[in-house]
Amino acid sequence: MRVRWWAGVAALVVVSGCGTERALEIPSAVQEPKVRDCVLKYRDRVAEAQARTRLRREIADYVARQPGRIAYSAHDLVTGITLGYREHEDQMITASGAKVDVLTALLLRHGKLGAEERDLASRMISESDNAAADALWSRVGAAYGMNRFYRQVGLRQTRPGSNRFWSGTNTSPADRVRLLRLLVKGGYGLARAHRDMVLGLMSRVEPDQAWGVSAAARPGDQIALKDGWTPRPFDHHTWTVTSYGRITGPGRDLLLSIQTDLQPGEGQGIQAIEGLAKLIGYRLSSLHQLKTRPCSGTPYV
Numbered sequence: 001m002r003v004r005w006w007a008g009v010a011a012l013v014v015v016s017g018c019g020t021e022r023a024l025e026i027p028s029a030v031q032e033p034k035v036r037d038c039v040l041k042y043r044d045r046v047a048e049a050q051a052r053t054r055l056r057r058e059i060a061d062y063v064a065r066q067p068g069r070i071a072y073s074a075h076d077l078v079t080g081i082t083l084g085y086r087e088h089e090d091q092m093i094t095a096s097g098a099k100v101d102v103l104t105a106l107l108l109r110h111g112k113l114g115a116e117e118r119d120l121a122s123r124m125i126s127e128s129d130n131a132a133a134d135a136l137w138s139r140v141g142a143a144y145g146m147n148r149f150y151r152q153v154g155l156r157q158t159r160p161g162s163n164r165f166w167s168g169t170n171t172s173p174a175d176r177v178r179l180l181r182l183l184v185k186g187g188y189g190l191a192r193a194h195r196d197m198v199l200g201l202m203s204r205v206e207p208d209q210a211w212g213v214s215a216a217a218r219p220g221d222q223i224a225l226k227d228g229w230t231p232r233p234f235d236h237h238t239w240t241v242t243s244y245g246r247i248t249g250p251g252r253d254l255l256l257s258i259q260t261d262l263q264p265g266e267g268q269g270i271q272a273i274e275g276l277a278k279l280i281g282y283r284l285s286s287l288h289q290l291k292t293r294p295c296s297g298t299p300y301v
Helices: 045-064 095-110 115-126 130-139 142-152 173-185 192-202 266-287
Strands: 011-017 020-026 039-043 069-076 082-085 222-232 238-249 252-263 290-294
Touching: 045 082, 045 266, 069 173, 069 266, 082 266, 095 115, 095 130, 095 142, 095 173, 095 192, 095 222, 095 238, 115 130, 115 192, 130 142, 173 192, 173 238, 173 252, 192 222, 192 238, 222 266, 238 266, 252 266
Parallel strands: none
Antiparallel strands: 011 020, 039 290, 069 082, 069 252, 222 238, 238 252
């Protein structure tokens, strides 16, 4: 008798005798399963709470050293982490930040845009063209139409500027994040193609207007944002400077809005926003910490 084995396939035994041969099938060799270590992952709530306390303290110290008034809201859609300071403050104007609202409202109301409206939309967002914003503000129904839009999509801390003054729109950082979430996740009948259009334009703003929350980005992250800035001659000759947007990358989908006012100048406002954005962008992940431990009992296969 001769026996030959092949790993993973059946072997044949040839039995000779009385001038006949017959083949018997024998089960293949059984390989032992690989044993993997069983590991449980769970949130380290104690470490997260400590990290949150440290980050809040650092942000409070930073804000206290800046001129004017600062408010912000942050929400990472991947980890679910939220963080904010005066995020429901709704007495700060958004200036050119309202241009995203105008385009979103127009798309929700009219659906398909004509060639002229698409051109106006592109100039309004990517170049922050005020004349294009004037035209689309009128077509969406000005303050009346925008107020209807805000109620429709649940932006209850946002109020449109009066008459033709879209730049006077008041909003809160929390509502800016809600608007970003609408553009990312959808809802209220806003089509995917329309959301992609708005976010696409926000990702192609002119380089000299790409400051602000972009400072929260790590190398390789993608950025879609809209900034706003305007002098306030009747408010002690100060400035309002705002920035909000989406920063995406490995393990991150961060929605961030930072608003400032009573700034001594545009440059000081930008500097205050970028310093805070950098602090949040590089430290927010510390609020989501995992621990591991072996499973009890027999390792699993």
